[in-house]
Amino acid sequence: MALKKFPLPDVGEGLTEAEVVGWKVQPGENVTVNQVIVEIETAKASVELPCPWAGTIRDLLVEPGQTVEVGTPIISIDMAGADPGSEPDPDESSSKIGEESNGRIATLVGYGPRTSAAKRRPRKDRHAATNGTPTNGTATATAVAPPEQAAPQVEEIGGFVPLAKPPVRKLAKDLGVDLRSLAGSGPGGVITRDDVQSAAAPTAAPAKPLATPSGDRERRVPIKGVRKATAQAMVDSAFTAPHVTEFLTVDVTPMMELREQLKSDPALRGVKITPLAFAAKAMCLAARRTPDVNATWDDAAGEIVYKDYVHLGVAAATPRGLVVPKVRDADRMSLRELAEALEQLTNTAREGKTTPADMVGGTITITNVGVFGVDTGTPIINPGESAILAFGAIRDMPWVVDGQVVPRKVCQLALSFDHRVVDGQQGSQYLADVGALLANPSTAFTY
Numbered sequence: 001m002a003l004k005k006f007p008l009p010d011v012g013e014g015l016t017e018a019e020v021v022g023w024k025v026q027p028g029e030n031v032t033v034n035q036v037i038v039e040i041e042t043a044k045a046s047v048e049l050p051c052p053w054a055g056t057i058r059d060l061l062v063e064p065g066q067t068v069e070v071g072t073p074i075i076s077i078d079m080a081g082a083d084p085g086s087e088p089d090p091d092e093s094s095s096k097i098g099e100e101s102n103g104r105i106a107t108l109v110g111y112g113p114r115t116s117a118a119k120r121r122p123r124k125d126r127h128a129a130t131n132g133t134p135t136n137g138t139a140t141a142t143a144v145a146p147p148e149q150a151a152p153q154v155e156e157i158g159g160f161v162p163l164a165k166p167p168v169r170k171l172a173k174d175l176g177v178d179l180r181s182l183a184g185s186g187p188g189g190v191i192t193r194d195d196v197q198s199a200a201a202p203t204a205a206p207a208k209p210l211a212t213p214s215g216d217r218e219r220r221v222p223i224k225g226v227r228k229a230t231a232q233a234m235v236d237s238a239f240t241a242p243h244v245t246e247f248l249t250v251d252v253t254p255m256m257e258l259r260e261q262l263k264s265d266p267a268l269r270g271v272k273i274t275p276l277a278f279a280a281k282a283m284c285l286a287a288r289r290t291p292d293v294n295a296t297w298d299d300a301a302g303e304i305v306y307k308d309y310v311h312l313g314v315a316a317a318t319p320r321g322l323v324v325p326k327v328r329d330a331d332r333m334s335l336r337e338l339a340e341a342l343e344q345l346t347n348t349a350r351e352g353k354t355t356p357a358d359m360v361g362g363t364i365t366i367t368n369v370g371v372f373g374v375d376t377g378t379p380i381i382n383p384g385e386s387a388i389l390a391f392g393a394i395r396d397m398p399w400v401v402d403g404q405v406v407p408r409k410v411c412q413l414a415l416s417f418d419h420r421v422v423d424g425q426q427g428s429q430y431l432a433d434v435g436a437l438l439a440n441p442s443t444a445f446t447y
Contacts, residue, residue: 002078002079003058003076003077003078003079004053004076004077004079005061005073005074005075005076005077006037006051006052006053006073006074006075006076006077007070007071007072007073007074008068008070008071008074009049009070010070011040011042011047011049011356015042015043015070016069016070017043017068017069017070018041018042018067018068018070019040019041019065019066019068019224019225020038020039020062020063020064020066020067020068021038021039021040021064021065022038022039022064023037023038023060023064023166024036024037024038024039025037025038025057025060025075026057026060026165027057027058027060028056028057029056029057030057031051031053031054031057031077032051032054033050033051033052033053033054034050035051036048036049036050036051037049037050037051037057038075041225041226041320041352042356043226043228043229045323045352045353045354045355045356045358046352046353046354047356051077053079054079055077056077057075057076057077057078058076058078059075059076060074060075060166061073061074061075061076062074062075063166063169063170063173064166064167064170065170067224162179162180162182162184162191163186163189163190163191164179164184164190164191165190168191168192168196171193171196171197172191175196175197175199175200176200177196177199177200179191179196181199182195182196182199183195225320225321226318226320226322226323227320227321230321230323233383234380236383237380237381237382237383238380240383241297241381241386241418241419241420242418242419242420243378243380243416243417243418243419244416244417244419244422245378245379245414245416245417246414246415246417246427246428246431247376247412247413247414248412248413248414248415248431248432248434248435249410249411249412249413250410250412250413250435250438250439251399251408251409251410251439252275252409252410252411252438252439253408253409254439254440254441254442255275255278255409255441256275256409258441259273259275259278267336268336271336271339271340272339272343273335273336273339274339274342274343275370275391275394275411276314276342276366276368276391277335277338277339277342278438278441279366279368279389279391279434279438280312280314280327280330280338280342280366281335281338281437281444282433282434282437282438282444283310283364283366283389283434284310284312284330284331284333284338285331285433285437285444285447286430286433286434286437286447287310287331287364287430288447289429289430289433289447290426290430290433291306291307292306292421292423292426292430293364293386293387293417293421293422293426293427293430294307294310294363294364294386294387296363296384296385296386297386297418297420297421304421309329309331309332309363310329310330310331310363310364311326311327311328311329311362311363312326312327312330312362312363312364312365312366313326313327313362313363313364313365313366313382313385313388314327314342314345314346314365314366314367315365315366315367315368315379315388316345316346316349316350317350318349318350318352319350319352320352323349323354323359324359324362324365324382325345325348325349325358325359326360326361326362327342327345345358362382362384362385363385364385364386364387364388364389365379365381365382365385365388365389366388366389366390366391367379367388367389367390367391368391369390369391369392369393370392370393370394371393372393373393374393375392375393375395375412376392376412376413376414377390377414378390378414378416379414379416380416381417381418385418386417386418386422387415387416387417387418387422387430388415388416388417389414389415389431389434390413390415390416391413392411392412392413392414393411394409394410394411395409395410396408396409396410397410411438413431413434413435413438415427415430415431415434417430
């Protein structure tokens with residue numbers, strides 16, 4: 001059988017690295033073409049990668065939690081029935097999503113082996129260097145484990161890998177234990193957690209000295225993935241676009257009454273019409289009268305780009321951090337279609353399944369801070385856009401109606417906009433229009 005290594009592909013948008021979240025397969029398992037083998041997290045989303053070949057898993061070359069660059073081999077596979085001397089078809093490396101090549105359809109951009117002229121620096125094999133084994137990355141037909149190491153080894157191109165499961169490898173890495181120095185006590189010589197912990201026991205000194213007396217009550221989490229990308233984007237936006245934020249308190253009682261009426265409409269049966277759907281619809285309608293909030297400042301070209309479509313971004317909190325997936329052509333959707341799109345989008349985001357392509361190309365954004373019981377805030381504009389609306393919690397509050405103080409459903413809106421693109425008058429007009437549509441949905445007929 002021919003041994004092949006699957007390099008980490010570019011899953012779109014020119015990403016340069018990704019973190020391996022978890023493996024779906026283990027060494028020794030048989031896999032088929034397009035079977036999901038690993039979940040990775042890029043700076044934009046969590047993605048499941050399919051296997052480009054059929055065969056048997058030889059070794060997992062990257063541990064969960066490790067961040068690697070695009071092009072780095074992450075798994076080795078023995079290909080059943082393949083010619084050991086054959087090379088992958090060059091056409092496979094250029095297959096795009098949905099395109100058929102050599103009898104198969106590529107599911108990820110850049111997925112599959114690359115055979116271009118690009119070259120990688122040879123991998124240095126410290127173990128081989130100390131045992132007289134070639135270190136130039138060439139494969140050897142046979143290999144003999146050193147006498148002092150009794151644990152069974154798995155032969156890999158360029159060196160030896162001790163038998164240990166990914167969690168055990170991570171534990172060894174955290175404790176500073178070299179797996180090659182251990183003899184596994186598990187079945188077939190597999191190194192176990194107890195083996196690693198026993199080897200680490202004599203080392204009393206902590207890996208990192210405590211900086212303060214309270215250090216044992218602190219924990220450090222690496223800044224990476226979605227969190228790292230979001231932080232950089234927010235810093236770039238905050239210190240590039242001059243932000244202005246305006247606020248408006250709105251009596252949304254008519255909107256809530258209409259929502260109750262729509263629940264009994266047979267045409268909307270099974271559809272969850274949320275206040276967010278009303279706010280999103282109001283934003284799309286109001287953008288017709290103030291297109292500046294849906295425009296983009298192109299500093300390189302010295303132009304303001306006006307867009308005759310609304311790709312509505314929806315800020316969503318997920319276990320991996322804040323993401324802003326888009327509802328494409330939201331301005332062309334009915335209230336029902338928009339409600340369904342919003343529900344699907346937010347559910348996908350919370351599950352961590354939003355694709356990188358779904359988080360680019362937005363024109364304006366809404367953030368629903370009301371779901372957390374928050375009244376309002378000063379949202380930061382999403383990079384590449386000119387406005388973002390914060391939709392606050394809807395509360396029962398005293399309100400003056402026809403000279404009488406009565407309880408009403410009230411919420412607060414906050415609009416942040418790029419003052420290079422949107423003047424104060426334009427921003428105020430847009431916010432007032434959104435508020436008017438929520439306070440009296442029948443005014444939608446005038447747009």
